[in-house]
Amino acid sequence: MKAVRIESPGNINLVEVPIPEPDKGFVRVKVKAAAICATDLEVLDGRIAANYPLIPGHEWSGIVDSVGAGVDESWIGERVVGSNDVVCLTCPACRRGEWRYCKSFEEIGFKRNGAYAEYVLVPAYGLCRIPEQISFEEAALCEPLGVALGTMKKSRAKLGDTCLIMGAGSIGLCTLAVAKAMGLRDVVVCASSRRRESLARQHGADHFIAAAEQDLMKEMAKIHPDGTDVIIDATGMEECIQSALKLCRKGGTVVLEGYGRGKTMQICMDDIHINNLKVIGAGNNWNMHQKAIDLISSGVVNMCDFVSEKMGLEDYARGIEMVRSRPEGFVKAVFTL
Ligand SMILES: [Zn+2]
Ligand SMILES: [Zn+2]
Structure with a gap:
């Protein structure tokens, strides 16, 4: 599959990598939209802890394409967004619902490969369905809305x-x-x-x-x-x-x-x-994807005019440049696949 990957700080390329297989408890999502976040540029510039080489991208939406062991197959074909928090679900912090404090916490797009790619692996426990009336581009922005x-x-x-x-x-x-x-x-x-x-x-x-x-x-x-x-x-x-x-x-x-x-x-x-x-x-997204989706779908907040620029993965350099230079009226560049 095609992916935009940061090889090391400052070094980003469009690469061809194998399509990943979902582990137990995970699903594979065929990415439909992935927004470029200013935080991704911090990863690119080496100012945030990350595991390189890394496919960034934590503001995404897509369609479940395959499921790992133990995951209900009815997810396949569903339009989804989901939490980027990869956690144990069993430690005291997880059991309090404070996933960000999990001892084994890892975030998709930082420590694990994210969504600047044709496919991304995400945990099934954090998935939320996207109602029909919400576009994939708008749904991808439920991550910053959740923040x-x-x-x-x-x-x-x-x-x-x-x-x-x-x-x-x-x-x-x-x-x-x-x-x-x-x-x-x-x-x-x-x-x-x-x-x-x-x-x-x-x-x-x-x-x-x-x-x-x-x-x-x-x-x-x-x-x-x-x-x-x-x-x-x-x-x-x-x-x-x-x-x-x-x-x-x-x-x-x-x-x-x-x-x-x-x-x-x-x-x-x-x-x-x-x-x-x-x-x-107030750092980070605290599991607010479902609430964000509910607020967008009920019209309480409107995110569609935040999508300023849509592009393919091959146009990544232009997208990154726009996020850096923030031209007049620009809010978000979104990869659409
Ligand atoms: Zn972000
Ligand atoms: Zn935990």
Whole structure:
């Protein structure tokens, strides 16, 4: 089969590899759509722990093509998305439902081969069926939507809370869609430029701040004069996190949703201590695929306009370049097979 594989950091190629066979408990999915995530570029650049050579790709959808031992054959032919978490299901963390804390945790697209390929192997226990009305491209985006769902759940935001989202990448925009669906008010999106302003407005942003040309602190003093109830940082960038801690209202919540790329950052401790802020870590997707599919299929959130560019695997270099350069209006490049 064709696959796009990272041989070692910085070295990515289209290769021909054998079609993999599903082990016990796994299914083989014929990939129909696989989105390129900014995190995949971190893997390509060698900034995230991964097993090379690696076929990346954790935002996927497809059709079950064959099943391993012990898996119900009725899955064959089903349109599916699924969890990327390969776990034991028996350790104390797994039994609490906290798969990400499993002692033997491995993630598809990082430690195991992912979906930039014609086929991917995934565990049967994490599969979800895709309703007919959802396209494969849209279904593939239930992975980043699931990240946003987990983040907002951890934030404990309530109806009527004010909200600021730092960053208008795909995770920032998914978080915006969830925040609006939850009934948060005066939702502000702050990005460096205005390139994604119209998309953010379409998804319900009440305000948009372009940090390169506006003073974030001054603008926020006008929009949320008493400070913001819930701030989500979807950037992982030091200056954004520093600002978030200063803009949050006393007793409010700052959720760290962005990847910090291993950096040690300077924060003013007293912003948290004196103001009694709640600072919450919200890494990763917490098994939210089914909820994401349900919300898309019921129309509560709409992901179809996040698919900006569709391409074949052979066009991988163009897709990666688009994710790096983020041209105007671009959100996601999706391989369609
Ligand atoms: Zn992703
Ligand atoms: Zn476990």
